[in-house]
Amino acid sequence: MRQLSEADRDALRIAQDPQFARWLEQIAATGGCAHPVHLSGSTTTRDATTGEILHHYDTRNEPGERLSVRCRNRRATVCAPCSRLHAGDTFHLVRAGLLGGKNVPPTVRDRPRLFVTLTAPSFGSVHRSGERCRPRREATDCEHGRPLGCGSVHDPTETIVGQPLCPDCYDYTAHALWHAHAGKLWDRFAISVRRHLASAVGLAQSRFSEHARLSFARVAEYQKRAAVHVHAVVRLDGPAGPDDEPPPWATADRLTSAVHGSARRVVVRTPHSPAVGELSLRWGTQLDARPLDVQGHGPDDDAVAAYVAKYVTKGASETGAGVDHRLKTWDDIDAAPVTDHVRALMRICWRLSGLPEYEPLRLRAWSHTLGYRGHILTKSRVYSTTYAALRGNRAEHFGHDTVLGAVTDAHWRYVGSGHTPGAALLAAGVAEDLVQLREAIREERSALLGEADR
Secondary structure: OOOOOHHHHHHHHHHOOOOHHHHHHHHHHOOOOOOOEEEEEEEEEEEOOOOOEEEEEEHHHOHHHOEEEOOOOOOOOOOHHHHHHHHHHHHHHHHHHHHOEOOEOHHHHHOOEEEEEEOOOOOOOEOOEOOOOEOOOOOOEOOOOOEOOEOOOEOOOOOOOOOEOOOOOOOHHHHHHHHHOHHHHHHHHHHHHHHHHHHHOOOOHHHHHHOOEEEEEEEEEEOOOOOEEEEEEEEEEEOOEOOOOOOOOOOHHHHHHHHHHHHHHOOEEOOOEOOOEOOEEOOOOOEEEEEOOOOOOOOOHHHHHHHHHHHHOOOHHHHOOOOOOOOOOHHHHHHOOOOHHHHHHHHHHHHHOOOHHHHHHOOOOOHHHOOOOOOOEEEOOOOOOOHHHHHHHHHHHOOOOOOOOEEEEEEEEEEEEOOOHHHHHHHHHHHHHHHHHHHHHHHHHHHHHHHHHO
């Protein structure tokens, strides 16, 4: 007879608990969250006028006297159920800014809109996939005795793709400092686009906001070479935002020209360092700015929203560019399950953080993301809805809406997080059941739509 594992024994213990049914309800409510947060406390809702108690909830009657809620981690490698929810929210957030909905008017679809990709510059030659990697007519070595070319054809899945031909020639310092300043580079890019547009139509740059507004949502993605590049949806509105029509001069062609001109022009200079000097950081030469239009000549709006949502849920470890947790010691870098190229970037971040001129960059704290300090997804204030609003709409849909004319008195405290081995096993089963249920619903809808089209 097979001996039960610790997880199996723990799962049996939970299943035999008198409150198992309620525990299962909590896990289902979290979507099978892999690392739930446990809270203890109570909520009392009273009529603001009479003081009558309208609703009271207390965790003392719950299993373990606690309530489990989602961890809300966006990374699929950390919590797949919460990652799927976050991806869905991101899809709707980006889509609303493209097509309307979620309190955004549908007229935004007729505005000048671009899907922009900005890349990092080259910090040194790396191996590439596809055609012959880096063919050269003559066999030439670098000053470190390594070949400057590579005639192989690499499969995209090969670990060598994205790795430097010569690590000693590769500019790891510039790579790390470019990551640390990427957020500032984007800010200056957005300012430059506004200025470029104003100059193109004869406006004083300081008065651009009186005539139009630049709205955007952008996501950062790590390339194979462990360098971040940016995908962004950029839209021109009137000065009041989505509810306001842009002026007649606001066209996709003008916006495209402004994007190209700004990407070439903007520069961020690092603080001067006796050890490094002063670096001038720019965007890479590879730039893509595709108009999104209603005639279907540009990328599909839903496809763009899905593309952005896909990259939001990827953690650093999933892309091979870093790890999903902060590194506390130098030994943590040696132990990280990454390539030598990524490890070298972590080490240079750690070393640069010891220089006083780079102390404000907090490179050591961000060495696990190779110096990149920005959020994976950022948006301008009025591009579309917010994650908070989407969560509020979901809570209202499931009957957790607030009562008008009522006040709520809540007392909560954190009491732990995560699952026991058996609970993790059961939660994974719940998550898988929900995935299969969603897939079955999707297939049924597709079948019904197919019948309706006949």
